[in-house]
Amino acid sequence: MSEHSPLDLAEGDPFGPHNLPYGVFSTADEPDRRRLGVRIGGHVLDAGAAAHALGSPYAALLAQPSLNPLLAAGRTAWRDVRRALTAWVTVPAHRADIEPLLHPLDGVTLHLPYEVADYVDFYASEHHATNVGRIFRPDGDALTPNWKHLPIGYHGRAGTVVVSGTDVVRPSGQRKAPTDAAPVFGPSVKLDIEAEVGFLVGTPSELGKPVPLADFGEHVFGLTLLNDWSARDVQAWEYVPLGPFLGKSFQTSVSAWVTPLEALDAARTAPPTRDFPLLPYLDDAEEEQPGGFDLRITVEINGEVVAEPPFSSMYWTAAQQLAHMTVNGASLRTGDLYGSGTVSGPEVNQRGSLLELTWNGRDALELAGGKRTFLEDGDEVVLTAWAPGPDGTRVALGEVRGRIVPSV
Template structure:
């Protein structure tokens, strides 16, 4: 038997207990929970075949009451002795995409980010579009290109047209960017024709992951009028391998910034789901930004309510992301297009002036939140490297 020792200051103590899917050499992927520097095999300890599956979807679909009971049982289990064969060092396991992504929606919920992009793209107009403070703006992404941390991202190709060019050209993106975001995973879905009210958010949503919504800004700028993001976004979206349960984020819950004008009734929250989560973005090992999630104008409960208010169904494994997280200061902006002001104000990285991403660059996003017993809990990281574009028919 093994007694798991959680180091002082660990971001993965009993207040956290995030779920993931892992494998060891010669074994199939299955569900585990991270405790300190170890992963506990839940199929081997809880004796439930739902944890022997290669995705979390089966467990998530069992619903909120089951999530609460399992979390209580895991807490009891790892507070005592655990069978040796069920305990693995984090360094000895391979993590996988933790859930099968059913649908993917990305929002635009940061007023600071939306205002910055408005000033960049429409310098002589109001930064925010007229609808922005009335509803959480979003778009439907591509579920099949959501990948787990550690997956290399190939530079995309597509049409792009610079302002000084007479016509579009085809080629690799020259303005490849990041977007530091938080993603929310639906555990129990809703029927077609049945909107999800804001009050059901914590019953429906299982947990949260870190998201890097890669963006080819030049492809995006040429294609997005009039229907919005498409190929400039759909080539890859990365998520962290550990799903932090919503149950672990209760201590991080805060009010959202003041919302004026008052949202329509279906978006009003009696107890808002703002979250005090601190992110950190690294480019090639150097911290370039610290975006504060607590600055997000629209809450995830409002996002889910708006996503379904027209009667659209939701499903186990749906992923909806916050959009770029940005604060009021330059070093709190969650995308390079903001940090470098469209490439006009380069930053220093490794002694060089940098704007957008180069081949070989490695981006890592981490985050922490307040823990129930003091200290912090962590989300792990989403880390990916940029590979050169592959040959394509031009």
């Protein structure tokens, strides 16, 4: 056994063998060659080269520049590959083959690990939806009449999903304050974040055939942190009568790492008690696995923690969202990505957007670099998260980082 091996991780490393998220990387000596990688501690394993070295039947599948072929291979392949990877990084007999294929994270470039087919975003936090309702409808009901009957969502723009670390160019658009006589055009002055979790579809479904709750694990490969950047002033003016458009479509940032669902078995948790009866296709009371995930998210602006939203509080689950977006017969494609919607909890410091944290700009945040109501040029936002793992471990999700740069 070699000394000081990258595989000898510190006890409790949240990127240990119990995690093994997937990504895509390139190296300085071969910048144009993208490879499928798996994170282990502070290194990334070249998965294709490892599979070739150890004679895996999945070598061709893993020697790809994108995660999509593995996504399309289905649940049996996902399970087999994960078991093999776990053995490769834990069995001492494999170290001689594996260690030369490990690359330090600070020596590689990480890329968007999958090709996004469609992008859908939901609105699944009761706390977030209630806060938004109170902000914009102070004299009316906080929740719309349909909110507890179905997971509300909208179709986003797949082509503007970018990997963590990509700068966010401040978007321009029309905006009109209630006191303005006419709309004006210019850079957004209410640029916001939305701390979310994204779910990545692997196995496609047939057009015209809904996906039931029980088949969630057959279609969804894993999850990732997601920041759905939002221009609140553009959104407010365009929002009536249709849903989000230019206020959302300019950019959505995701982690460079996708955590397999299997890594989160210990984080499964029951969703909040539903106080409205659900239609049969959404009723998850008898499902074998609880539909919620106990994920603890942290939001930082310029290195300061501003919120810690709990994903376990989400009213609608990812399985219910998948069932709802296919119940009309819409088909799934490999690489479909859908966001949970802003994650917010019941406490002020658990709100996953500046819209809520500052109550639409009324209450500024006191940061070391100055007060903030919405994001200013130069601000850097970082989302991180962890979940309970097996035997008291933690499973870390890859961060989502983005810095605001001036409008072009």
